[in-house]
Amino acid sequence: MTALLEVRGLKTHFLTRAGVVKAVDGVDMILQPGEVRGLVGESGSGKSVASFSILGLIDPPGRVVEGELLYKGEDLRTATPERLKQLRGKEIAMIFQDPMMTLTPVLRIETQMVETVRAHERVSAKAARERSVDMLRRVGISAPETRIRAYPHQFSGGMRQRVAIAIALLHNPALILADEPTTALDVTIQGQIIAEMQKLVAETGAAMIWVSHDLAVVETIADTISVMYGGRIVESGPAGRVIGAPAHPYTEGLLNSIPSRTTPGQRLNQIPGMAPSVLNLPPGCAFAPRCRYAHAACGTPPPVLDVGEGRMARCVSPLMMEAAE
Amino acid sequence: MTAHVTLENVEKVFQKKPDFAERLAIRLGAAPPPAVRAVDDVTLEIAQGEAVGLVGESGCGKSTLGRIVAGIYGKTGGTFAFEGKEEAHWSAEDARRARLDIQMIFQDPMSSLNPRKRVLDIIGEAPVVHGLIPRREQPARVEALMREVGLDPAYARRFPHQFSGGQRQRIGIARALAVEPKFLVCDESVAALDVSIQAQVLNLFMDLREKRGLTYLFISHDLGVIEHLTDRVAIMYLGRLVEVGTTAEIFRDANHPYTQALLEEAPRIGRGRRAYTPLKGEIPSPLNPPPGCHFHTRCPHAMTICKTERPRLKAVAPGRLSACHLNDTTD
């Protein structure tokens, strides 16, 4: 099985007045067809920038400065803008936190969906409409035949996100990039959307990168998880293993910070300090200043270690190896 | 424990500004002026030293209720009592005291701080204005407060935008503490923070409760936070309380179908990958809530009576209230 997406040494920097912001600074990721990857991190960790970089959606002053981006073996960095556009609409779909990034407020849903279909495929308007109605039904919108005539503002936030998802899936994409798609939604609605997405991904066999700050959400949907910190992936591996027995101290700290992991009423196991500025990362391991296991060796850039079970950790002394000693 | 704050049949109706077509309809008598009953007949007691959680989804009125308690909004019906004294009987001094004793911690750590004021002024303004301390003691007081919430007092002359989200939230907490409150209303106060920072702030809340004997009304959609922090919890749906009880009991055995659904669907770490059986349907518009039990449109157990008759919030066990017709049949 060849990889669907290969990201190697991706660096995306922003050239600001204050200096060079290394938002993404050496990310490697291999995604297999049909794989659902959770990309987790706190604000400023670079998770969204990394996903936008794959699609070439970085605006100045940001720029992908280094790295390889291979989609089905095709180099996306050297692809023409036309080719990228073609890929974006058809094979690689994007779902944003704010569905209005996808939807135009002044056009009917029908118009937008039919246009999207016909932008990449030569089909009749009628066929395009039928496919759109069908897709709306599949994302859980009842009475799609009539509701397709509505404008975006006539829908609730949850419904709008469903429409945005439906548009993203119109061409049966091979890869879906979902950037915090449920963060703005209520718990019960989030549950619905996650359920629909699980179903759809399973049906279509699409691979997906699900970017989120919420480990609990990612855990419910992802096969594999990558954890980002300071512009780099510090740990990745099968979801159950990463959550169950984290290899990187940051992952461990993150999990321990979640209230439900601790006995109610007791102090939480907080990570001390705050996330470093990507403008001015400490040399060596970016997490070292907050790490309770940190020692002298952490002052040099940590290696990426294979810790078994298909897991990698960017740490000089991953927790599992420590335990093994 | 004496009741610290008592809400009885509290109601808050917002008149929505009608658009042109609606104005026309109102003029012609075809439609009533649009109104949102954000808080609908809520009765709740919070005892001294207690931490009560208020849980619900967007538009359920939990933030409005919190603002009524904090004195930011007036209510349109019902009674409010603080330390046993009803609002209607407050003297000017009582009102001032109640207002200062109940402080609010907000959600957005950026917009809740005045961007054009220095931290020193943000924290130190109210105690000086209210004469709690003389102006010359302001710097010392601010320094003490900053230390208490875990901020470096050396940054007192900086502006809010020069701080991270977690630090800003600490500034907001210090501002509230500056008037020596007894009661904090925390409205989604950690929701905008990253997990690692959220843990720090939650720890601060717990420390302050212990040190200062504070009472909390903790408003959140995050059940993990509520379970961790509160003694009792009240669940709201479309302006009404649907269930009230101790946190431990509710998380163990929710009575109301909505509470059950919430607990079921909240993503919780460590459950692993799982298939959802989500609650059906959308949250109805608060402008036009369904009759009877507001929840009946989405309730898997809905019965005929649920569509017409509003279920009363009544005791289903000692200290446990629920508003569901399912409990009627068990009588």
Place this chain on the structure above:
Amino acid sequence: MSVAEPRETTPVVTAKPASRWRPVWDEFRESTTAVIALCVCGVLLALALLGPWIAPQDPYDLTAISFFDSRLPPLSSTPDAFYLLGTDNQGRDMLSAMLYGLKTSLFVGVASGVLAIAIGVSLGLVAAYAGGAVDAVIMRVVDFMLGFPTILVALMMLAILGQGIDKVILALVLVQWAYFARAVRATALSERNKEYIEAARSLGLSHGRIVFRHLAPNCMPPVIVIGTMQIASAISAEATLSFLGLGLPITEPSLGLLIANGFNVMLAGLYWISVFPGLLLLTLIFAINIVGDRLREVLNPRNAR
């Protein structure tokens, strides 16, 4: 629950600038044109302020000017005086008249702008904060004022009030405050709903304190932009009023009045009476507008970080 996760497409820059205005200036000076315009404004301001000391003649003193030296072209000299930019119909030294006129124009522009800001901002803030009937009444008045062309209202005012610099300022304040009220109200409406205002109320601060100490400073960026533009428009409005003969006393000419005085004789070849003050006025308004435009770009909330 609508909890917005901080977006990451623009990374959070946590550098610590010393003052809030520092980055504004840093961005402002990226436009060379704007910096030049600002310098021009500065030079003109200095010339206006120093006018009485550097002008060769006091053009307001009827005994100092001589009718017998009227309409001399630039670079003329008489036994008594040298007229670099010529003289006007009355025999006033154009250079002196322009320096004094510049001072008058700037004074009228700035004074009416400042007063209009004070009134407009106060009313706009009160309208936004109080809402309801107060808002409705104030905004109806604002709509009413904005419904009339500025110059028309000012003309009517001056026809009633009579001439004089104070009356011109009063008339300009009357027609300008509404712009500020509306702009401030719009900003204040969004600011009012921010949590820091709720926090101030929760802290039991008085309404006056909330409005003027908390709300007001946060509504100032649009005011600064509009204020700059309005100063330019006040200067040109004053010039227009003077041109129409309703502005300032004819013996104390502002730039607009100088232009008007020379306008009739322009075709007859006496270009300097109109053209020099016209160029000066144009430069002044142009420079202020460029500065205002740049400020708008820099202070635009959408560009704020």
Place this chain on the structure above:
Amino acid sequence: MIRFRPLFLAAATAVVALPAVAQNLMIGRANEPQSIDPQFSRTGNNQMTSLHMFDRLVLTDADVRARPGLAVEWTNEDETHWVVRLREGVTFHDGSPFTAADVVYSLERAPNVPNSPASFAGSVANLEASEIIDDHTIRFTTVNPDPLFIENIGTVYIVSQAATEGMENEDFNSGEAAIGTGPYRFVSWAPGDRLELTRNDDYWGDAPAYENVTMRFIANDAARVAALLSDAVDLIDIVPPADLPNLRDNPDITVYDTPTVRLIYLALNQGDDAPGLTDVAGNPLDTNPLQDARVRRAISMMIDRQAIIDRLLYGAGEAASQIVPSGVFGFNPDIAVPPYDPDGARALLAEAGYPDGFGITVYGSNDRFSQDGELTQVLGQFLARGGLTVNGVETLPYAVFSQEAGNNAYGAFVFSYGNSTGEASRGLLSAIHSFDPDNDLGTLNRFRYSNPDFDAAVVAAAQMFDPVEREAALAAAQTLAFEEDTAIVPLYFQALSWASRSSIVYEPRRDERTLAMGARPAAAN
């Protein structure tokens, strides 16, 4: 007994004999009429329009001298009875004959035109009764003895009773009621743009040279000059003084000037409350120094009239010493223009008890006549140089200024008076006579000059039927008001200029009227 005999009918026929080489004439006018109804308003802009289409009993020539119009002869039987013989064989534009009934009708209609801003009521105020003797003879009875009775009713435009009865303003403006006996017929009027006329070939008098006349209304001075220079119009009126030197140098353009009867003067308020007058330090004065004739004389001597005419008006003016210019009935050649003499002025001031002068503010309009704002300022300069403390110079739009001036609000102010009757008594009665509105005297006396001797002299003069006697009496009254009292400070008579393409010859008129009848093609060389 005065008899008028039309002597120049013969001369008129000689003019008609000239070949009409040009068909069309395009006139650029500075102002336009408010109505086509000739009885709507007495203001100049209306009259110069009406004169094309309508006649009067008495017309005036270019020098404002009366000549017979529709009346060919008039005789006063006694002090209050006049017999007028009307011109025979005259027809209206619609072909109907002109008769005595039309005259009686017109004189009755004149004071009763609704909404008139400047009614002809004054012209017929002295008319007691009209009696039609035959189709072309009328006997009038006057209220008071009035030597100028015919001149007065002679200013009323004669309309056709048949075409006008029951008609309103709009009917005139549309042309339906615009039926006169004048040299031109109405074609169309587009307010704000143009008025089109065509020659009345049945006209009783001199046939005008041009067959089609278009008057374009171009209020903006520069635009009007530009229209002439660009050949868009053939003739313009009210040439701005500043443009005179250039136009005179232009070989394609001919400029015509005439001093008008419009007097520009500085009024000095002689009321008791001395508005706006202060001492040198700026404190209000109790007594009004302007009540002293020596002070007024001193102020008159501070002003260099010729310098104003040369520098401000480019020579387009004539220094004034009295209410009418030379050549007008009642002009007194013995009254000299006050000399420019600042030293003499100071001496006079000292003599009057003001060796250091006093404070004064000079007011003026800024949109009424050419260079009025500038003039006000210059006067300020001269007064300051002459030893007074000028507290200020204020110029305002005429509408505001004239109202305030009428309210006695100003101490010194610039005004103008246009004497349209062609003799001095009207101006002396309305502008210089003591303020007495109840008797319709001194109504324009905004400065409250009052000398009972002068009042008596001028009232008496106005009722003298013998012209020689009357002219002498008027001259004596002028000496009293201007030589001795300096009632006002007369400055200059405005000169008025027209400019035309050189292919046209125009006859300028002292009454400021712009008439197509005054234009004819230049003789081909």
